Structure formats: C-alpha cells, structure tokens
Amino acid sequence: MYRTHSCGALTASDINTEVTLAGWVQKSRDKGFMIWIDLRDRYGLTQLIFDEERTAANLMDIAKSLGREFVIQVTGTVIERQSKNP
Numbered sequence: 381m382y383r384t385h386s387c388g389a390l391t392a393s394d395i396n397t398e399v400t401l402a403g404w405v406q407k408s409r410d411k412g413f414m415i416w417i418d419l420r421d422r423y424g425l426t427q428l429i430f431d432e433e434r435t436a437a438n439l440m441d442i443a444k445s446l447g448r449e450f451v452i453q454v455t456g457t458v459i460e461r462q463s464k465n466p
Contacts, residue, residue, distance in 0.1 A: 383453070388424020394458045401426060402453040405446050415443045419454065427461075428454060 383402045390399065403421035417428040430443040446452065 386423035387419055387421045387426040390426055390458060392460070395460050396457060398455065398457050400453065400455045403451070405448055405450045405452065407448070408443075408446055410444055415440065417443065417446060419452070428456070429459070 381400055384400045385394070387401055387403050401419055401421070403419045403426075406418040406420040406425065408418070409416045413432050415430040417430070419426050419428050428443075430440055432440065435443070
C-alpha cells in the first residue's frame, strides 16, 4: 500500500496504530542516539523519530543518510509526543 494516511491527517485516535506515510524530508536532526525527521506531503507535516532503543541499527543508518527533499515511504507506529508545544 502506498500510504494509509497523509501527513496532515494523524490524530490522537491513531496512537498505537501502525501507519504508512509517504512524502519528502523537509528537515532532519541527528543527536547520535536519536534522529528526528520532518516528513512533509501536500497535506501537512509529521515528525518521525528514530531512536536506538526502538530502531534496528540498519534503519538508524538509513535515517542518518537521508537528506533534504529525499522522497521516502515509511511504516511505523504512531506514538504520543511526550512534550507538548506551549
């Protein structure tokens, strides 16, 4: 399946649900043990998180190699953001 949701469509009801998203990398941040990727499509933005505790080493390497405007498809579980925006 190409995607189950658009980046702008995820809500609290999707927490703990496996989804497939597709879009382009708008921005990425690598702190070594954790990588954040802002995935954008024409409908919105979703933050992807890759951390050493939950992500296989080969997927961490792939996430580290992604650059701006790379087009990707990703499948994962929606988790609730621990810190809310003020």
